[in-house]
Amino acid sequence: MGGRTLGKGEELVRALEELAELSEIKGEVRFKVNAYHKAAEIARSRGDELLALDDVKELRKYPGIGEGIAKKILEFKHTGTISKLEELKEEVPVELISLLQVPNLGPKRAKLIYDELGVRTVEELQAAAEAHRLAELHGLGPKAESNILEGIRHMQSTSGRLLLHTAHRIQEGIANSLRERLPGLEISPAGSLRRMKETIGDIDLLVASRDPSAVMEAFCSLEMVEKVLLRGDTKSSVVTLGGLQVDLRVVKPEEYGAALQYFTGSQAHNVHVREIAKKDGKKINEYGVFRVKDDRRLAGATEEEVYAALGMVCPPPEIREDRGEVEAALRGELPELVERKDIRGDLHAHTDASDGVADLLEMRKAAEKLGYRFLAVTDHAAGLKVAGGLPKERLLRQVEEIRKLNERGDSPVVLLAGSELNIDNRGGLDYDDEVLALLDVVVVSVHAGFKQDRETVTRRVITAMRNPHVKIVAHPTGRLIGQRPPYDIDLGAVMEEARRTDTALELNSFPDRLDLGDENLMRARALGVKIALGTDAHRPEHLDFMLFGVATARRGWLSPSDLLNALEPDELLRWLWRGRPGA
DNA sequence: GCCGTTTTCGGCCCGACTGTTTTCAGTCG
Structure with a gap:
């Protein structure tokens, strides 16, 4: 809505995000892009705090902000912009960022399509795809082209995300129907629904069972299922009558905690946790926590033991957004959240x-x-x-x-x-x-x-x-x-x-x-x-x-x-x- | 660009899938 101006803190977030996205499209090394994204996340929760500071040393106390970004924040504070960002905008049109919203199209191909065909907007992208000009590009083919078109259609048809309340109700309905057919079933929401984000894109469900095919059969034949998108041994996706995508995964009981941790996210939280594991000579994936030197399995059945294997207390799902909970969990000092x-x-x-x-x-x-x-x-x-x-x-x-x-x-x-x-x-x-x-x-x-x-x-x-x-x-x-x-x-x-x-x-x-x-x-x-x-x-x-x-x-x-x-x-x-x- | 009681340089999260390749890059969650 037109008239709304951004607060200074919000403007800083946007500047850092643009810096990240334009750098990504330009082809900067991934780690630099990640650093900008991370800084944008810090600014999102503490932007005003950052802008109140006056020197590089103070800013660098925030993990993820180093010399380079600290200077950029100060420059933004004093001039309202960042010269590096302005230079990038000269090289890469800022509209290209909108192309990154298209599913199945990432920064590399967006850049290629812009360089080769001059495509800057989603509308131009759609036209180019319909004229089969994408398939001619090196590294793309007819399949990639139709996937991108599919992505554009998906983006246009889904009006957006569901309210938490709605997603929660649907999830409970599905879980209850499954429990009726399979009494005693161990089932949990995962993803943003389990983290109770205010809006939900699709519903992720996780089940622990030694009989995955029975679970798949029950799931895909629910009355509320309109269409089965894919049905595998341990993973199925369906679309409900309301047009909502629901993914169900089945894991073995001894993997349930690791899978729950993995599929609950958030992405940023998981990245941070895996960093911690790596520094400690361990590895964490959806099957468990492993010691790298001999591949010995250390944990997996419950989330508590998964985090404990990494020296952490188990952070409640709602705060797993990499906003400081990983450090707090390592120190054993998670806040006592209201219940x-x-x-x-x-x-x-x-x-x-x-x-x-x-x-x-x-x-x-x-x-x-x-x-x-x-x-x-x-x-x-x-x-x-x-x-x-x-x-x-x-x-x-x-x-x-x-x-x-x-x-x-x-x-x-x-x-x-x-x-x-x-x-x-x-x-x-x-x-x-x-x-x-x-x-x-x-x-x-x-x-x-x-x-x-x-x-x-x-x-x-x-x-x-x-x-x-x-x-x-x-x-x-x-x-x-x-x-x-x-x-x-x-x-x-x-x-x-x-x-x-x-x-x-x-x-x-x-x-x-x-x-x-x-x-x-x-x-x-x-x-x-x-x-x-x-x-x-x-x-x-x-x-x-x-x-x-x-x-x-x-x-x-x-x-x-x-x-x-x-x-x-x-x-x-x-x-x-x-x-x-x-x- | 960030970071360090194993490093001030050389690392930086993990796995699956797909389509386009001729051994792997791009994308996703």
Whole structure:
């Protein structure tokens, strides 16, 4: 979406990525390309941190950043660009990067096709392939040409990636159907689904069995299978009725841990782990961990023993992104990640008073079923007419109802009286301070003006945060995964203000939001900003979305102490009332 | 380009598959 500008940190990431990709197309040695990619990854999670530094020595403390890249980062900081990158752009058109998105086409052939045929874009590539001009090139043939065409078609037909929530549901359906046919089957998701990434490309499943053919037979004959793409002895791929690709692999039980480790990834994590193994005279692949000198097998049955054989504790799948977990696992100092059982309540829920479908009692009952101790009722405030925002009088009545319900003392769940207020164009809120002073939890969020410039949006949010009653900023970037990009907001400034004013930022756990996302959560954690998990439930079942909130929190390395949700109701209320007039 | 209680030079992750070769490069996960 046009107007959005990138933050300086994001621009650095893009510059380093372009450096990597253009170098790759140009044919630089792979190791140099890898070094740029690695630096881009470091910048992705800690870009602002890097740009705050002022000398090469400090920058070089980050593993993966050496003299050359440190100088480039400083150059970028001071001039806004990197001369090496500008030189590369002279030699290699930057549009060629888009060709690397085509499956079955990598940097070598992209360069060849550009040099020989002048092809720069996917459209030109398709035309060249259809005219059979690719097959004439040295090193390519008719097969390669049709594979590239197939790749372009695939790219155009698949609208993109699935939401984690959707992929998770499909995976559970498949696993349950297989277990019905093969009782006691050992089956696990692998890949990005097991790492609980916010979107999933295809579903990878792993099975441990001594009878792979029975598993293959059961898998390929599932009702939800539309088409079998390939069926081998230990690996099959199918397309489901919904058009989603599912890969299933079967390994021997003694290899299950190694295979799970291997197929869970991420790629970057595995590369790093294999480096560790190699330096230690060992080798790791999908079949096990081996000692190089005599090929002796050291581990393989469980992931724990696979990592232990390399002197590591087993990092939870959610953090296997090579963002420092490998080093931490070697030191035996992995963070204590939040778990579902640590969550004592939900901090964002709607009832039928605004645009939800269930009343206070029904929502409270759903919270009881989850073993919660509190539930924040945060219906929309007066200003948000489209969502049935509550007029002041209706809100006051709801607060009364909530107080009465709590006084009855017949539920383990304490209801918190709250509101989700809209931040208007000038940072103002729907109700007066006298009304806010009656609420336990004041949540604010942006619901309009998504196209405003960075400074305006940032100022709106920061102005709202300066109201001492305001304790939580909901869905801080406003993105809808796959539908709407984040609005242009300076999150660094918002996080700084959150720390200063003791305001929590939300991790909205609704499946298409997951806002803040993993990388931003890591930034918030580094700054000591508190996070509030809320499902934004509009019906009782939505409270279950907490699963995805917790998973995302884990991907952001959050511990129970980083979350308001791990507090007991009395501790939470103390936090929510701290520093407010009338408290 | 990065990195080093086995190295300041010579390494740098692993295996499978495919298609195009004449022994292997490119791509993928």
